[in-house]
Amino acid sequence: METLYVVCVGIMTFCGVFLCLRGRTFSVVVGLTMLSYAVNLFLFSSGRLNLNGAAILGMSDSYADPLPQALVLTAIVIGFAMIAFVVILSIRARADLGNDLVDGRDPPDTNKLIKPNRGKV
Amino acid sequence: MIDHLPILPILIPMLGGLMMLLPPFIGVENYQYRRVASILLILLQVACSIWLILTIIQSGALVYAVGDWQPPFGIILYADQLSAMLIALTSVLGLGITLYSFAGTDREGKYFHPLVQFQLLGIYGAFLTNDLFNLFVFFEVLLIASYTLLIHGGGKQKTAANVHYVILNLIGSSLFLIALGTLYGTTGTLNITDMSLRITNLSESQAIVAQAGGSLLLVVFGLKAAMLPLHFWLPRTYAATSAPVAALFAIMTKVGVYCIFRVYTVIFGEQAGELANMVQPWVWPLAIASIVLGSIGALASPNLRTLAGNLVIISVGTLLISFALRTPEATAAGMLYLVHSTLITGALFLIADMIGQQRGKAFDRFVVARKIKQQSLLGILFFVAALTVAGLPPFSGFLGKLVILQAATDSLEKIWIWSIVLISSLITIIALSRAGTTLFWRNTPNRDTVDSLGFSKWQLCGAGLLLLASPTIVIFGASIIQYTNEAAAQLHNVQSVIEIMGLQEKTQ
Numbered sequence: 001m002e003t004l005y006v007v008c009v010g011i012m013t014f015c016g017v018f019l020c021l022r023g024r025t026f027s028v029v030v031g032l033t034m035l036s037y038a039v040n041l042f043l044f045s046s047g048r049l050n051l052n053g054a055a056i057l058g059m060s061d062s063y064a065d066p067l068p069q070a071l072v073l074t075a076i077v078i079g080f081a082m083i084a085f086v087v088i089l090s091i092r093a094r095a096d097l098g099n100d101l102v103d104g105r106d107p108p109d110t111n112k113l114i115k116p117n118r119g120k121v
Numbered sequence: 122m123i124d125h126l127p128i129l130p131i132l133i134p135m136l137g138g139l140m141m142l143l144p145p146f147i148g149v150e151n152y153q154y155r156r157v158a159s160i161l162l163i164l165l166q167v168a169c170s171i172w173l174i175l176t177i178i179q180s181g182a183l184v185y186a187v188g189d190w191q192p193p194f195g196i197i198l199y200a201d202q203l204s205a206m207l208i209a210l211t212s213v214l215g216l217g218i219t220l221y222s223f224a225g226t227d228r229e230g231k232y233f234h235p236l237v238q239f240q241l242l243g244i245y246g247a248f249l250t251n252d253l254f255n256l257f258v259f260f261e262v263l264l265i266a267s268y269t270l271l272i273h274g275g276g277k278q279k280t281a282a283n284v285h286y287v288i289l290n291l292i293g294s295s296l297f298l299i300a301l302g303t304l305y306g307t308t309g310t311l312n313i314t315d316m317s318l319r320i321t322n323l324s325e326s327q328a329i330v331a332q333a334g335g336s337l338l339l340v341v342f343g344l345k346a347a348m349l350p351l352h353f354w355l356p357r358t359y360a361a362t363s364a365p366v367a368a369l370f371a372i373m374t375k376v377g378v379y380c381i382f383r384v385y386t387v388i389f390g391e392q393a394g395e396l397a398n399m400v401q402p403w404v405w406p407l408a409i410a411s412i413v414l415g416s417i418g419a420l421a422s423p424n425l426r427t428l429a430g431n432l433v434i435i436s437v438g439t440l441l442i443s444f445a446l447r448t449p450e451a452t453a454a455g456m457l458y459l460v461h462s463t464l465i466t467g468a469l470f471l472i473a474d475m476i477g478q479q480r481g482k483a484f485d486r487f488v489v490a491r492k493i494k495q496q497s498l499l500g501i502l503f504f505v506a507a508l509t510v511a512g513l514p515p516f517s518g519f520l521g522k523l524v525i526l527q528a529a530t531d532s533l534e535k536i537w538i539w540s541i542v543l544i545s546s547l548i549t550i551i552a553l554s555r556a557g558t559t560l561f562w563r564n565t566p567n568r569d570t571v572d573s574l575g576f577s578k579w580q581l582c583g584a585g586l587l588l589l590a591s592p593t594i595v596i597f598g599a600s601i602i603q604y605t606n607e608a609a610a611q612l613h614n615v616q617s618v619i620e621i622m623g624l625q626e627k628t629q
Contacts, residue, residue: 042298096276097281
């Protein structure tokens, strides 16, 4: 179970980081969402993974740590609000700046930088 | 009432901010009500922070268990001299920018005053809390308020800068949570003081994981503080936003610096066994590089606000140097410098705005433009601010830099710190004198200045209040230095915190 869990969190983090490095706001927002999911899963596992463990005393023989569950709940709520904000901000940026690039403008054309047309006869 | 004193700085802006979202304060036309309410709230906070300082000087550090859940399980607020001082600093800065915003910035949108209150709430909370997860929550509170304040008033530049700022800080929040999960997984606690006890008992394999978590925390705090490789967002963001917001943001980088001081002194301090002072070899070169890069940025700045942004980076580097020395004396010196630099960079952003609005389209760019209308008064303000930032006597910058220079004891440390701090001061003088000559003396001839607006008395009030802090720090220098010395001794004496919270006997 641990291996599967770790692989899932790892792949999700990888996808999140990859998408965050893209140049357009849509993929960055999706990347941030995936990153926050991966973080929530990671935080949940910080209290160790155990099956059939109760989080309340006196309910069973083995116990799960209740604190990470509370932490994840808080992190999910905060993450949700932040993602909602960044979605609205991206739409606003699309309207204000006229494109959906994170930098707000097209990247400089490398071909022109290498071979400037100036000075050509 | 006195028992609940430590939570008052959090409650006042929270309830006040919420109150301003309700009638009769809501609505575009009711801005006068909001102004009165916000000035009363901020004065209440100033009074409350002074009360907090006096109480702590009299009866020692205060511990407040929220909901009466005892440490190490509940969320603990811990107010010592350091956090009380920073709360007082924040409230004074808040007073200055609130006064300044009355000139018209607050009417560009409906929610300026509530947002400022929420921003202050997050900052006070980050200074007060003694719980790492609670710190994360307060970081998010101050961040979401800052996202909206940054874009307040709208415009292309603000939106573009805000996209970068929000995305970077969201990634920073994710890293913060990963670091928290790692530290909780290894130590089994989130209370900062309790963690400092448990970090010594870790096995070798656990210690490596805890080290990874601790180092990741440095990245998060470094991003907030604009430490070197993570500083690129700062000059653009601060230059794009409106003046009172930029001035308020002067304290935001200091929140990151404060967290570095708190976490790496209490948890990973000298008593942490294998992990003792683990980030010091990283912070040391990064601090020096921050100063170097900030100085280069200051020389290359095209306008006064970007210049002020780069001066923020220099001040963060100087503060990190005082952290890297790892002695109580150096911490005390850093705290004095922190108070001075926060207020004076805040004032500089406000002055840049006041100068800019009298120069027409050129605003605060260093180009030949029309003559400033109120040249003599603005000139005096700018001159005082520039002397203070550069660290020339008789102003507080001189005192701040002097104590940091004195804190270096080792000869190698001396060589590095003296040369870096003094050269950066020289570069600051050059950059600011270049700025001043262009802004005040290079005017287009025969241009009428009648149509440009003079500044309002509110603007003069706000900027003047922040600027007055500089001579005040010098006049009361001896008592302030004594206070910061006590605060630093209290911060470095981790054992006393453990005793105050009564954690020692529980773990044994």
